[in-house]
Amino acid sequence: MFETKRLHPAAIIFNLIKTVREFLFAIILGFITFRDESLVYFVLIVAGLLVIFITGNVLTWYRYTYRVEDNELRIEYGVFIRKKRYISKNRIQSIDLTSGVIHRILKLTKVQIETAGTGMSAEASLSAVKLAEGEALRQELKTGRTQQADKGDIAEESAEPIYPSDTICFKRLFIAGTTSGGIGVIMALAVAAFSELEQFIPDSFYDNTVEWVIGLGFIFMIVLTVFLLLLLWLLGIAGTMIKYGNFTITKNDQELLITRGLLEKKQLTIPLRRIQAVGIQESMIRQPLGYVTVFAEIAGGSMDKGEDFSSILFPIMKRDEVEEFLGTFLPEYSGIQSELTPLPKRARKFYLMRSMIPFLLIVAAVGIFFPTFIWAPLILLLVGGLVLGWLRHKDGGFSLEGTRLTIRHRVLSRNTIMMYHKRIQAFEKKQHKLQKVQQMASMRLSIVGKMGAGTHFTIKDLEETHTDELSDWYSLRSQGSN
Amino acid sequence: MRQPPVNRIARDAIKAWKISAAIAEGVLWFITIALFVLAFMFEFSYWYGAAAVLISGISTFFFVFLLPKLRWRRWRYELFEQEIYIQHGILIVSRTLVPMIRVQHVDTKQGPILKKYKLASVEISTAATTHEIPALLEEDASELRDRISALARVDEDDV
Numbered sequence: 258m259f260e261t262k263r264l265h266p267a268a269i270i271f272n273l274i275k276t277v278r279e280f281l282f283a284i285i286l287g288f289i290t291f292r293d294e295s296l297v298y299f300v301l302i303v304a305g306l307l308v309i310f311i312t313g314n315v316l317t318w319y320r321y322t323y324r325v326e327d328n329e330l331r332i333e334y335g336v337f338i339r340k341k342r343y344i345s346k347n348r349i350q351s352i353d354l355t356s357g358v359i360h361r362i363l364k365l366t367k368v369q370i371e372t373a374g375t376g377m378s379a380e381a382s383l384s385a386v387k388l389a390e391g392e393a394l395r396q397e398l399k400t401g402r403t404q405q406a407d408k409g410d411i412a413e414e415s416a417e418p419i420y421p422s423d424t425i426c427f428k429r430l431f432i433a434g435t436t437s438g439g440i441g442v443i444m445a446l447a448v449a450a451f452s453e454l455e456q457f458i459p460d461s462f463y464d465n466t467v468e469w470v471i472g473l474g475f476i477f478m479i480v481l482t483v484f485l486l487l488l489l490w491l492l493g494i495a496g497t498m499i500k501y502g503n504f505t506i507t508k509n510d511q512e513l514l515i516t517r518g519l520l521e522k523k524q525l526t527i528p529l530r531r532i533q534a535v536g537i538q539e540s541m542i543r544q545p546l547g548y549v550t551v552f553a554e555i556a557g558g559s560m561d562k563g564e565d566f567s568s569i570l571f572p573i574m575k576r577d578e579v580e581e582f583l584g585t586f587l588p589e590y591s592g593i594q595s596e597l598t599p600l601p602k603r604a605r606k607f608y609l610m611r612s613m614i615p616f617l618l619i620v621a622a623v624g625i626f627f628p629t630f631i632w633a634p635l636i637l638l639l640v641g642g643l644v645l646g647w648l649r650h651k652d653g654g655f656s657l658e659g660t661r662l663t664i665r666h667r668v669l670s671r672n673t674i675m676m677y678h679k680r681i682q683a684f685e686k687k688q689h690k691l692q693k694v695q696q697m698a699s700m701r702l703s704i705v706g707k708m709g710a711g712t713h714f715t716i717k718d719l720e721e722t723h724t725d726e727l728s729d730w731y732s733l734r735s736q737g738s739n
Numbered sequence: 740m741r742q743p744p745v746n747r748i749a750r751d752a753i754k755a756w757k758i759s760a761a762i763a764e765g766v767l768w769f770i771t772i773a774l775f776v777l778a779f780m781f782e783f784s785y786w787y788g789a790a791a792v793l794i795s796g797i798s799t800f801f802f803v804f805l806l807p808k809l810r811w812r813r814w815r816y817e818l819f820e821q822e823i824y825i826q827h828g829i830l831i832v833s834r835t836l837v838p839m840i841r842v843q844h845v846d847t848k849q850g851p852i853l854k855k856y857k858l859a860s861v862e863i864s865t866a867a868t869t870h871e872i873p874a875l876l877e878e879d880a881s882e883l884r885d886r887i888s889a890l891a892r893v894d895e896d897d898v
């Protein structure tokens with residue numbers, strides 16, 4: 258039904274760019290270091306290599322074919338060693354379409370196909386196919402999975418409009434950009450870039466500029482600072498816009514479909530059964546404003562998707578909208594508990610100590626080595642650490658509802674995570690001497706994470722009876738045997 | 740769940756741990772001696788060497804003479820039909836529950852030191868974690884491995 262095809266010829270160019278990029282540094286270095294005659298040889302070698310790369314890439318492209326046959330995606334590739342990779346439709350977990358800027362100009366897309374296997378990259382990656390072709394391929398591979406027998410296209414089309422969908426609005430994106438905290442990162446980058454650039458600026462120019470700026474006076478400096486901050490803020494918003502622009506989430510029968518990106522357009526599928534846990538994150542800036550991010554922990558998946566994205570179900574929404582959102586898209590995770598069993602009061606001192614120790618060490622080190630150091634920022638850090646410890650203690654907690662466990666903890670952002678009994682891979686209760694005296698214990702829950710590695714959640718200093726209650730809940734042993 | 744697991748690991752674990760700790764400490768002592776030789780050759784202060792002796796001495800006492808025994812005393816495991824229950828840790832006592840239906844595979848491992856004492860360790864892997872029960876008697880280890888693998892044979896594809 259799907260005849261043998263090659264990738265779009267643009268794939269050659271993409272591959273070439275990728276190869277050249279890896280050698281770019283060496284090439285530039287060569288141009289700088291080699292002189293006169295040796296430069297000529299160098300250019301010749303580079304040209305020779307380029308020819309080899311191009312031929313190699315053309316051959317690779319020529320040999321790379323794919324087709325759908327017998328409910329399998331069959332890919333054949335390899336120039337010297339012929340390889341065949343057959344992926345059964347039933348084993349395909351997700352099919353993602355990504356279109357970068359060049360892809361979009363040429364109306365192409367990159368198709369990434371993943372199975373449950375764990376690895377650094379997707380099982381099959383078609384780097385450039387026509388957009389329509391990519392969508393057809395996805396449809397083809399997907400339909401085989403759910404309904405092998407009937408090929409009723411009509412039934413499918415009529416069913417489509419029922420799928421619930423949610424799109425981010427411009428105002429929300431704007432808020433997300435403002436509160437993304439990206440400003441801080443960009444500011445740090447700007448400072449780092451400036452300190453690198455500084456050495457290239459001639460001193461005289463520097464002095465003149467400084468004199469000029471001072472001459473302009475105090476008000477100008479303030480205007481300049483405000484302008485810079487404004488610029489950074491706009492950059493933060495632009496970054497979010499590019500990343501999350503047109504964010505749309507749609508629910509099909511068995512999967513969530515996410516589309517996002519202004520320049521690079523990504524389409525991802527998340528099979529519902531691969532979701533291990535669902536959580537909401539409230540960053541320090543967003544929490545007072547009542548905004549949250551909804552995310553999911555997903556088993557498997559590859560690094561190609563980008564570290565944080567694959568798990569974000571919705572970048573920003575009001576806290577009171579979460580309930581409705583989960584009710585629509587993930588009904589089994591609806592009913593968020595806001596009243597959790599808190600940590601015992603006596604745990605607070607442990608939390609305060611824990612968040613203070615790194616700062617205390619810094620203070621001690623500075624005190625020993627630089628006695629004349631300015632103390633104000635350090636004391637500020639110390640107070641910050643105390644506040645953080647206090648908040649961490651206040652926000653920690655858990656709640657049990659049937660087979661579902663909700664935990665809440667804070668690192669910097671406050672995370673509330675819901676998971677089902679059957680998703681937890683192991684339960685660990687930890688207790689050190691001081692905790693034992695105080696009758697408290699920590700617990701660690703492990704669920705399946707990305708790339709075959711586990712994701713672990715630790716809640717420290719729970720009431721010991723609560724930890725025991727939780728481990729009884731987790732234990733599959735019949736309760737009588739104890 | 741308040742009771743600790745009942746089974747201890749093999750008594751010879753202490754000897755095996757002592758030997759492997761002694762090897763690591765040997766490297767440390769070698770560095771200490773090298774420091775003295777260097778101090779003699781290049782005529783810098785012997786204080787660095789003295790500090791190294793102190794560090795090596797203390798760590799040898801802890802890792803070779805003190806900790807293996809404590810660790811052995813704390814190490815417990817118990818196998819139930821539905822789950823594996825493990826306790827370990829000297830300062831921080833940790834008790835882990837691994838349900839049988841979550842177990843992906845079980846390995847037994849044996850290095851040269853463990854082989855000398857006819858011991859082997861069992862490694863239990865879930866989709867997210869690995870847990871090791873170190874230094875069991877060879878026959879206990881293989882029996883444990885086989886039993887876990889038999890008990891874990893449940894077809895349920897949650898993941």
